[in-house]
Amino acid sequence: MAWKNQGGGPWGSGPKGPWGSGPQSSGPTPPDLEDLLRRGQDKLQSLLPGGNFSVMGVIIAVLAAAAIWGLSGFFRVQPDELGVVLRFGKYVRTVQPGLNYHLPYPIETVLLPKALRVSSMSIGMRVSEGRTGTTIRDVPEESLMLTGDENIVDVDFTVLWRIKPDGVGNFLFNIQNPEGTVKAVAESAMREVIGRSEIQPILTGARTATETAVQELMQKTLDEYGSGVLVQQVQLQKVDPPTQVIDAFRDVQAARADQERLQNEARTYANRVIPDARGRSAQILQGAEGYKEQTVAEAKGQTARFLSVYEEYKKAPDVTRQRIYLETMERIFGNADKLVYDPGSGAGQGVLPYLPLGELSRGQRSQQPQQQQPSGQPGGSSR
Structure with missing residues (x-):
C-alpha cells in the first residue's frame, strides 16, 4: 500500500521537537525523515511503469534480480x-x-587455465610461420653451451609440458610467470647436463640419454618450486658444433666413421679366424693326448712283457735264453731274402737258394703261384 502523510509527526501527532518530544525549538531545523521518505517515494514512482509503486512490485523486482544473480x-x-x-x-x-x-x-x-593442453616451447631457436613457409631463426645466446671437455656445442631443443591435473592450484598461485619459469628451468637443466658430458657422445650416440637426463632434472626442479607443471618430453632438434668450426668437425666425424668401419671389419675377420684356430688347436691337443695315452700304454705293455719274460728267465735261464734267441732270429729273418751256404760244394757252388716251400704251398692253394728269384743268382732256377 502507498505511504500517506498524516500531517504533523510520523505517528499523526502535532509537531514535535528534533528528537520527537516536546515542542519544536526555535533553533536550526533538522532533516525531516518523513520528507526524505516522501521524496524517495516520488522518485521511485517516477521510475516504475504507470507511476504505481507497491510492495509486490518490490518483491518481484528483488526476485528477478536474485534469479539473474543466481543464474x-x-x-x-x-x-x-x-x-x-x-x-x-x-x-x-x-x-x-x-x-x-x-x-x-x-x-x-x-x-579457466588450459590445463589439459600440451604446450610446446622451443629453446635456442624461434619458429615463425610466414607466407613463404616455416622460418627457423637461431638464438645463439640460448643455444651455445660449454661441454665438460671445454668444447662449445650449439644445442636447439623443444620442451613439451602441461599442467598436472592435481596441480592446477599450484600452477596458478605458486609461480608468477609459468612459461618464463619453464623456459628458464629448461635452459638451466640443459646447460648442466651438457656441462657434465663430453662433446663426442653428445654429437653421436648419447642423444636419448641427454634428453632423459634433462627431463628428469627439469621435473625435479619444477617440483621443488611447487609449480604444478609436468614435463612430458624433451626433444633435441639440433646438436652441432658452432658454425665457424663445423667443417672441421665433419672431417673428424668422417675419420671416426672410417675408424669404426675398419674396426668392425677387423672384428669380423677375428670372429671368423679365431674359432677355426681354436678348433685346430683342440684337434692337435686331442691327437697329442691320444698319442700320449697310446705310447704310455705300449710302454707299460712292453714293461709288463719284459718283466714276465724276466720272471721266466729267472726260473729257467738256458731255455729262456734259447727261446729268446730263436724268436729274435725269426723276427729278423722273417721278411729277408735267404741264401743257404753249403761249404761242402765245389768252388762257386756253395751258395744255394732258399726254397720257401710253405709259401709255395699256400700259393698253389689260392691259385696264385709265386716264384722267387735268389738275389745273388738272377735267372737261376730254384731247387
Missing part, C-alpha cells in the same frame, strides 16, 4: 581446460570440462 554462476569449461573455483579469493575446488556452477560473484569466481 550468473553457471559457466562452461572447454575440453582443454580445467575450472578452478575461488571463494572470496581462496582456492576451493577444481572442476572438469563441461557445464558447471559456482556461487555467483562476488562470493565465488572461476579461473
